[in-house]
Amino acid sequence: MNSVEHNDTAIVATNLTKRYGSGNTEVIAMREASMTVNAGEVVALLGPSGSGKSTFLTAIGLINPPTSGTITIRGQMVLDGENAQVNLRAYRRQHIGYVFQKSNLIPFLSAIENVQIAMQLNGESKRESHRRAMELMDYLGVADRAANLPSMLSGGQQQRVAVARALANRPSVILADEPTAALDGHRGRQVMELFAKVAHEQGSAVIVVTHDHRSLDVFDTTYEMEDGVITQSQPQHLANSK
Numbered sequence: 001m002n003s004v005e006h007n008d009t010a011i012v013a014t015n016l017t018k019r020y021g022s023g024n025t026e027v028i029a030m031r032e033a034s035m036t037v038n039a040g041e042v043v044a045l046l047g048p049s050g051s052g053k054s055t056f057l058t059a060i061g062l063i064n065p066p067t068s069g070t071i072t073i074r075g076q077m078v079l080d081g082e083n084a085q086v087n088l089r090a091y092r093r094q095h096i097g098y099v100f101q102k103s104n105l106i107p108f109l110s111a112i113e114n115v116q117i118a119m120q121l122n123g124e125s126k127r128e129s130h131r132r133a134m135e136l137m138d139y140l141g142v143a144d145r146a147a148n149l150p151s152m153l154s155g156g157q158q159q160r161v162a163v164a165r166a167l168a169n170r171p172s173v174i175l176a177d178e179p180t181a182a183l184d185g186h187r188g189r190q191v192m193e194l195f196a197k198v199a200h201e202q203g204s205a206v207i208v209v210t211h212d213h214r215s216l217d218v219f220d221t222t223y224e225m226e227d228g229v230i231t232q233s234q235p236q237h238l239a240n241s242k
């Protein structure tokens with residue numbers, strides 16, 4: 001058990017700053033960006049292209065550490081600036097589900113094997129991982145493509161398999177970078193609703209970077225990023241009640 005049963009704060013990002021390059025070519029992609037997400041909360045992060053959203057998400061996902069600032073997940077500090085406080089690879093595999101802008105499926109594995117492997121790496125049996133992968137793919141409307149290689153699926157289908165893979169280990173943190181960009185409006189909304197359902201039912205903390213303003217009512221909280229700075233927008237339920 002982790003050390004946090006008493007505390008429902010899932011993610012605390014404090015004053016994250018990220019500098020790429022140096023001297024003339026230095027880019028400050030995040031400036032003292034902070035965000036707290038509770039277990040069971042689903043959050044949208046909006047902002048123009050280049051504002052730093054992917055940089056923020058990959059920092060929380062323990063893929064691209066910040067230059068400075070701290071990230072605490074489930075009560076445990078995992079990154080202090082660039083310094084790892086845990087085994088990042090193992091931590092990521094167990095606790096974080098990540099959906100990238102592109103699906104990043106393994107090209108030589110079938111769709112269902114791509115979902116199963118996430119569970120098998122965590123020690124799940126072949127049989128149980130197959131059962132859960134099928135259940136998730138069914139839920140996402142791609143069960144009939146289970147045996148196909150990613151190259152035989154449409155972009156939207158590949159992305160739905162990637163969402164299934166991210167949910168497979170019931171992670172406590174789910175991060176998605178424009179997961180619905182390749183989907184039509186209806187499917188896109190379904191995926192957003194699925195994230196909200198997983199957050200509310202499973203207690204995961206979910207952050208979704210999105211440009212899709214049509215589905216914002218699905219989210220508990222909306223943040224905006226501009227020039228590397230994050231601000232919280234008006235709480236969604238208040239905006240909706242106008």
Ligand SMILES: Nc1ncnc2c1ncn2[C@@H]1O[C@H](COP(=O)(O)OP(=O)(O)OP(=O)(O)O)[C@@H](O)[C@H]1O
Nearest residue numbers: 020021027029047048049050051052053054055056
């Ligand atoms: N590896 C890198 N090296 C140098 N600069 C980078 C790197 N990655 C991102 N940047 C710069 O950091 C800034 C923030 O980029 P980031 O990808 O985080 O923005 P974004 O809001 O996710 O954009 P988009 O919506 O277009 O995906 C941009 O100015 C970008 O050019």
